[in-house]
Amino acid sequence: MTSVSTQNSRVLSGMRPTGRLHLGHYHGVLKNWLELQHEYECFFFVADWHALTTHYEDPSIIPGSTREMVIDWLAAGINPGSATLFVQSQVPEHAELHLLLSMITPVGWLERVPTYKDQQEKLKEHDLSTYGFLGYPLLQSADILIYKAGRVPVGEDQIAHVELTREVARRFNHVYGREPDFEVKAEEAKKKMGKKNAKLFDSLKRRYQEQGDQEALGVARALLEGQGNITMADRERLLGYLEGGGRVILPEPQALLTKASKMPGLDGQKMSKSYANTIALRDSPAEVEKSLRTMPTDPARVRLTDPGDPEKCPVWQFHQVYSNDEVRAWVQEGCRSAGIGCLECKQPVIDGVLAELLPMQQRAHEYEAQPDLVRSVLNEGCEKARDVARETIDEVRHAMSLVMA
DSSP states (O other): OOOHHHHHTEEEEEEOOOSSOBHHHIIIIIHHHHHHHHHSEEEEEEOHHHHHHHHTTOGGGHHHHHHHHHHHHHHHTOOTTTEEEEEGGGOTHHHHHHHHHHTTSOHHHHHTSHHHHHHHHHTTTSOOOSHHHHHHHHHHHHHHHTTTOSEEEEOGGGHHHHHHHHHHHHHHHHHHSOOTTHHHHHHHHHHTTOHHHHHHHHHHHHHHHHHOOHHHHHHHHHHHHTOTTSOHHHHHHHHHHHHTSSOOSSOOOEEEEOOOOOOBOTTSSBOOGGGTOOOBTTOOHHHHHHHHHTSOOOTTOOSTTSOOOGGGOHHHHHHHHHOOHHHHHHHHHHHHTTOSOHHHHHHHHHHHHHHHHHHHHHHHHHHHTOHHHHHHHHHHHHHHHHHHHHHHHHHHHHHTTOSOO
């Protein structure tokens, strides 16, 4: 069974299969994953069903895109020994939980998710008048809740998705956590803790419910976590009893805010394949150097002797990512005084990008040469993910009376 502490330390994050990744992905997502995999129990997945919500007309590219993306994950340092890597569609429990949650989720909740109308505006060339597109935020909720993930790394623009997940979990627990004779069963579970602990639990429960004492709530949760002689079901009943609700079947996750990526594109906009302004993690050194040498600079610097303004130059944004204070001071002085040329200014950036990419590309070549190894990593990850997902779906089925008599 999943313990409370495990739920709190579990992280769930996914990416749509877009093929080979670029520096924007590395600085915006993968560097964050690299840190999280050493701090939490992490589940990182390929969101291939999510890809179908907007690109259902041509799914043939998904398998190849999945393989290429996972190679870049591994090359960047995501370690299958530290994190579970898997493909969403290979864990069908995601779909079952999505279906079951759809029975209790109001349509209005889905329509008000900010990205619903936003994506419809941005992707006008696609027919998005499908249930799949309307329901994709609920599928995201199922992705999170099937692992009882306590934390979900998101940017500011995705907080609404985590809030929806919290509302869905709360509604599910309210509807299905009220099992018959709930309070009687909770009182019986309390007795299993022993007289001393039961008395302490009652005291902490009163302090929290009557006085709103958050410290008492924390102590009571820790008390329950330390009880080795009660079942997980009893622990969940007592958690619900403590908090004044029913049994907590699907815990509410917390958003784990991530830093916004500072990685610009070659034209100064956000790095994105749709803008054709990217540097791929597996671009050759010659391609990287050519891309950076030909990227636009401050339009005021027509001639070498013309002074410039680094703040108006896309190259300066790269210096903020790859250069130290000394080099940045050299750029500011040299550009404004026309003491250095644009190619000279770009060289430290070229050196910095190449140095960052070299070890990743070496590891990527090893994985490219061993397709069976990549397949094995995903197969093992899918098995581990399914083991956890089955536990949750079994609890959900029982709560919803979907079991054979």
